Amino acid sequence: MAPGTGYWGKQTATVDWCEENYVVSYYIAEFWNTLSNVAIILSPLLMLIVGYKQQHEKRFIYSFLAITVVGIGSLFFHMTLQYSMQLMDELPMLWASACFIYVALMTKSKYNEDNSLLQIALFITCVIITVMYILVEFPEFLQVSYGLLNVTAIVTQLKLMMTVECKKRYFILGLAFYLVGFCLWNVDNIYCHHLRSIRLHTMANSAGILFQCHAWWHILSGFGAYLGLLFA
Numbered sequence: 001m002a003p004g005t006g007y008w009g010k011q012t013a014t015v016d017w018c019e020e021n022y023v024v025s026y027y028i029a030e031f032w033n034t035l036s037n038v039a040i041i042l043s044p045l046l047m048l049i050v051g052y053k054q055q056h057e058k059r060f061i062y063s064f065l066a067i068t069v070v071g072i073g074s075l076f077f078h079m080t081l082q083y084s085m086q087l088m089d090e091l092p093m094l095w096a097s098a099c100f101i102y103v104a105l106m107t108k109s110k111y112n113e114d115n116s117l118l119q120i121a122l123f124i125t126c127v128i129i130t131v132m133y134i135l136v137e138f139p140e141f142l143q144v145s146y147g148l149l150n151v152t153a154i155v156t157q158l159k160l161m162m163t164v165e166c167k168k169r170y171f172i173l174g175l176a177f178y179l180v181g182f183c184l185w186n187v188d189n190i191y192c193h194h195l196r197s198i199r200l201h202t203m204a205n206s207a208g209i210l211f212q213c214h215a216w217w218h219i220l221s222g223f224g225a226y227l228g229l230l231f232a
């Protein structure tokens with residue numbers, strides 16, 4: 001087997017992260033980036049089941065479902081590095097951010113109350129971004145759009161934290177997790193060369209996860225988003 005090749009064949013995704021491909025397994029392109037999605041999937045999945053049984057509000061059920069879908073999409077993307085799976089990772093991130101905005105804006109509403117106007121506005125926003133991204137195929141377009149939606153969600157939650165009685169520590173902890181994860185996402189992109197060198201020369205394979213910053217981004221951002229929902 002040639003280095004960097006494996007079961008899923010030629011990479012068709014438009015992005016390839018810093019983790020070396022098919023190093024740990026012939027069947028998994030980016031092993032640690034794939035495995036770390038378990039952290040994104042399990043907590044919200046558990047809350048999804050608990051929330052369904054205890055009849056939590058629909059806005060929470062949909063949001064936990066959205067994070068679970070993001071985790072599953074991300075798992076398949078990092079496992080295969082195929083473009084179709086990349087869309088399964090990236091597009092749910094947009095829709096999940098829209099869910100978080102909705103959850104935060106509806107905090108003062110009655111149990112299971114709907115705001116159709118807000119739903120339609122967020123739905124149309126996500127459809128426009130989705131269609132434009134599929135047409136242009138620039139990862140940067142998706143990253144900026146996702147960033148804007150996420151900043152909107154965080155600012156909305158911040159305003160909420162200052163004006164209503166809520167579990168503030170969940171918000172602060174969730175935001176801290178998310179921001180540290182985002183820093184590591186940038187470190188992974190900017191200092192990839194150094195990270196690869198560290199992994200190659202100083203780390204045993206089993207300890208390689210320590211310098212897989214994209215995998216840590218998955219774990220920290222997933223947990224941060226999860227805590228952000230508990231707070232609201």
Ligand SMILES: [Zn+2]
Nearest residue numbers: 033074214218
């Ligand atoms: Zn990822």
